[in-house]
Amino acid sequence: MHLYALTLQKASCITQAIHGNFSGTKFQEIIVGRGKTLEILRPDPNTGKLHSVLSVEVFGLIRSLMPFRLTGSTKDYIVVGSDSGRIVILEYNPAKNVFEKVHQETFGKSGCRRIVPGQYLAVDPKGRAAMIGAVEKQKLVYIMNRDSAARLTISSPLEAHKSHTVVYHIVGVDVGFDNPMFACLELDYEEADSDPTGEAALVAQQMLTFYELDLGLNHVVRKYSEPLEDTANMLIPVPGGSDGPSGVLVCCENYLVYKNFGDQPDLRCPIPRRKNDLDDAERSMLFVCSATHKTKHMFFFLIQTEQGDIFKATLESDDDVVTEIRIKYFDTVPLASSMCVLKTGFLFCASEFSNHALYQIAHLGDDDEEPEFSSAMQLEEGETFFFAPRPLRNLVPVDEIESLSPIMACQIADLANEDTPQLYVACGRGPSSSLRVLRHGLEVTEMAVSELPGSPSAVWTVKTNASDEYDAYIVVSFTNATLVLSIGETVEEVTDSGFLGTTPTLACSRLGDDALVQVYPEGIRHIRADKRVNEWKTPGKRAIGRCAINERQVVIALSGGEIVYFEMDQSGQLNEYTERKEMSAEVVCMSLGSVPPGEQRSRFLAVGLADQTVRIISLDPSDTLQPLSMQALPAPPESLCIVEM
Secondary structure: OOOOOOOOOOOOOOOEEEEOOOOOOOOOEEEEEEOEEEEEEEOOOOOOOOEEEEEEEOOOOOOEEEEEEOOOOOOOEEEEEEEEOOEEEEEEEEEOOOEEEEEEEEEOOOOOOOHHHHHOEOOOOOOOOEEEOEEEOOOEEEEEEEEOOOOEOOOOEEOOOOOEEEEEEEEEEOEEEEEEOOEEEEEEEEEHHHHHHHHHHHHHOOEEEEEEEEOOEOOOOOOOOOEEEOEEEEEEEOOOOOOOOOOOEEOOOOOEEEEEOOOOOOOEEEEEEEOOOOOOOOOOOOEEEEEEEEOOOOEEEEEEOOOOOOEEEEEEOOOOOEEEEEEEEEEEEOOOEEEEOOOOOOEEEOOOOOEEEEEOOOOOOOOOOOEEEEEEOOOOOOOEEOOOOOOOOOOEEEEOOOOOEEEEEEEEEEOOOOOOOEEEEEOOOOHHHHEEEEOOOEEEEOOOOOOOOOOOOEEEOOOOOOOOOOOOOOEEEOOOOOOEEEEEEOOOEEEOOOOOOOOOEEEEEEEEEEEEEEEOEEEEEEEEEOOOOEEEEEOOOOOEEEEEEEOOOOEEEOOOOOOEEEEEEOOOOOEEOOOOOOOOEEEEEEEEEEOOOOOOOOOEEEEEEEEOOOEEEEOOOOOOOOOOEEEEOOOOOOOOOOOOO
């Protein structure tokens, strides 16, 4: 027997986040990896709120995620690297709201192993190839293409292995439509491994290696490799082809370095430090997270240091030769594991030690008084620039997703005297740390708040069509009026729903496939799909006291205990049964069962009377409104419900 544990509450930590047009529309979505869960988040372009569109368990550990798009396509695919020993390509199907597996190629054993690829993932910006790499030795390249039916195809893997090599990072270099190229941060430990004195390990240098996929010869070659002066931890690809100068930004210890082929000289810009920093002044500084924003006319990078400071980096070039790196303090947010800049002007930060946040980029920081630093400014080796942190100026917080990660300590106690113990959890790190109280149960998410003019007596939600996925109206009844609210991106009052607003509502429901019915004290209002209204008025001064409704039947009880039965015919018309039923006492409650599938009506009506009895009445055409059974009660009934168990 093999068992798999499904947690009731999914992980709140986000380890990877990517963005793209996964549904094929103009709206961009964010896909996040939460350990073993893959989730799509869609920001509302009007309100900025993040909505979860789909969340699925992948039955594995997601180690890397990358979006890629075939040339000329309008839709992004998702490449997933995991602990399964496979590369998986997924496509989001918005019609079915599912991830569809396009390809699944096995290349190694399952598990997080040193030499089995899955830890690193890089794609060619033009969508022609993907490289999946291991922490050590193995790297595989897959060629992507489309067949005659425009379906995505994937090649057999091409090896780019190098033994005795530790990989720190892999990115796809933007070279336009030249042969796809990948840049890797590597460290060769062969000599250090065989040197017992340890001297070789002290002088071992990291290498920046470029791998080229020759599409003509169908194999991968190590095109170029050079040692790095400073220890590096991350690479950032620079837009190339017609969009920019190409190359990579190497995030080194205390420096940001630009490197490219040809006549391009290396450019080094020190990473600015905080003025009067409370941290160790001798401690080196690293960039740990980045996001690139590219338009037709410009591009820039948002790069975050390990203290949470975000810098905006731009490149100045002359005839495709980069002459200067410019870097400017942008804002400070909690340390992120991934950042995504959307075309709609939002910045999503998947925080490592606090709640995840969505920010609106209000300003690009071009016109403020913040000093701009440049690689052209002459500084002595080891010196750097200084800046003063400040509250948010360019970013405006829009939405937040709660995260408990990391939980540093937990205690279970019933301090609130609720009989069920609470969990008291210390979460986060530094200024974003928090103490949280957790209770058992599922929390209700507040989507919208609407002020009401008074105290409502009842509320219903109704669909306008049987095929609708969501309800269209919220109907609120007051003592002397009825309010109808439409449900959409916002909740707002509508006046063209067909409901009578000057009277209280006793009940309302969808009738048939696309009609609505409203029962109020003076009558019944049948609202057709084309907004035509048929009304039935109560006789004389009698009022409707109780009613019961399902999709095809309406039963009302007039004052005095008279029951009137209505049923919908094949044309959608609501017809009154020719006879009425006089009860022996006042009706205090009623209930109709739902119509069984494939049938025209519910066969039974339950009626509670003031004489402390409940009676079952037949609605079958052969004996309509005939009593079938009676049950005496010790007290008058208050409510009834017919359910199919």
